Amino acid sequence: MIPVLELKNIHKSYRRKNSTVQAVKGVEFKIFPGECLGLVGESGCGKSTLAKLITASESADRGEIYIKGNKILEGGKNSHKMICETVQMVFQVPVTSFNPRQRLGNSIMEGMINRGIGKKEARDRAGEYLEICGLAKEYAERYPHQVSGGECQRASFARAIAVNPSLLICDEATSALDVTIQAQIIKLIGKLKKENNTAYLFISHDIAVVQEICDRMIIMHQGQIVEEGRPDEIISNPKNEYTKILIDSCL
Numbered sequence: 001m002i003p004v005l006e007l008k009n010i011h012k013s014y015r016r017k018n019s020t021v022q023a024v025k026g027v028e029f030k031i032f033p034g035e036c037l038g039l040v041g042e043s044g045c046g047k048s049t050l051a052k053l054i055t056a057s058e059s060a061d062r063g064e065i066y067i068k069g070n071k072i073l074e075g076g077k078n079s080h081k082m083i084c085e086t087v088q089m090v091f092q093v094p095v096t097s098f099n100p101r102q103r104l105g106n107s108i109m110e111g112m113i114n115r116g117i118g119k120k121e122a123r124d125r126a127g128e129y130l131e132i133c134g135l136a137k138e139y140a141e142r143y144p145h146q147v148s149g150g151e152c153q154r155a156s157f158a159r160a161i162a163v164n165p166s167l168l169i170c171d172e173a174t175s176a177l178d179v180t181i182q183a184q185i186i187k188l189i190g191k192l193k194k195e196n197n198t199a200y201l202f203i204s205h206d207i208a209v210v211q212e213i214c215d216r217m218i219i220m221h222q223g224q225i226v227e228e229g230r231p232d233e234i235i236s237n238p239k240n241e242y243t244k245i246l247i248d249s250c251l
């Protein structure tokens with residue numbers, strides 16, 4: 001089976017005024033269709049950098065990224081198109097990812113219209129996706145500042161799933177939600193995984209949530225993968241010293 005996403009020996013550094021930070025050092029992993037991969041690690045270990053590299057908002061110093069078997073080329077038009085068609089992202093603070101002057105419904109419709117769906121159908125579907133994500137259709141008429149953080153997060157999931165992505169990257173996407181909304185979103189992720197074969201890269205500090213929804217998990221420490229495996233196995237029998245500390249501090 002061809003992975004939806006494959007990272008090979010990825011390195012990324014950031015240059016600061018008087019120093020260089022090695023944010024990602026030789027990271028490799030694959031995600032297959034319908035699989036949810038959890039990415040866990042302390043603040044600053046390079047998780048968001050990986051998400052930025054996958055969506056080409058940053059470019060790697062070294063290494064290769066493949067989406068559905070196709071190599072992503074920096075600045076390549078085809079690569080950009082493929083990322084847009086295949087990958088969607090949901091962020092921790094969704095309000096900043098919405099255009100403040102656009103109603104939520106119009107933001108959700110945008111991706112569908114870009115894919116050739118008629119305006120009327122896109123509008124109907126936007127309402128349906130909002131409902132799938134636990135919001136009334138009427139939320140389509142609201143602006144981002146007129147909804148709560150949790151509601152905005154659900155609208156952001158609606159926007160992401162409206163274009164039926166093969167890979168959905170959730171970067172701390174459930175961290176700011178209260179437990180009931182979080183449970184709804186987790187249920188939704190499970191449903192989409194099963195029904196649409198959507199693959200997930202689920203970036204989180206929350207090992208308990210990762211254990212609940214992820215098929216595999218990766219532990220990152222200082223830019224490197226230090227452990228990889230099934231969440232239950234890692235949590236009950238961590239092999240790496242850092243993993244042990246992380247699990248003890250989280251559970």
Ligand SMILES: Nc1ncnc2c1ncn2[C@@H]1O[C@H](COP(=O)(O)OP(=O)(O)OP(=O)(O)O)[C@@H](O)[C@H]1O
Pocket residue numbers: 014015016021022023041042043044045046047048049050
């Ligand atoms: N644009 C940038 N310029 C310079 N350094 C950066 C930049 N972006 C990230 N870094 C540094 O790279 C390292 C990895 O950052 P990254 O945001 O990937 O971590 P993270 O694991 O996502 O952290 P968090 O969980 O806090 O979001 C950190 O040391 C961070 O300070």
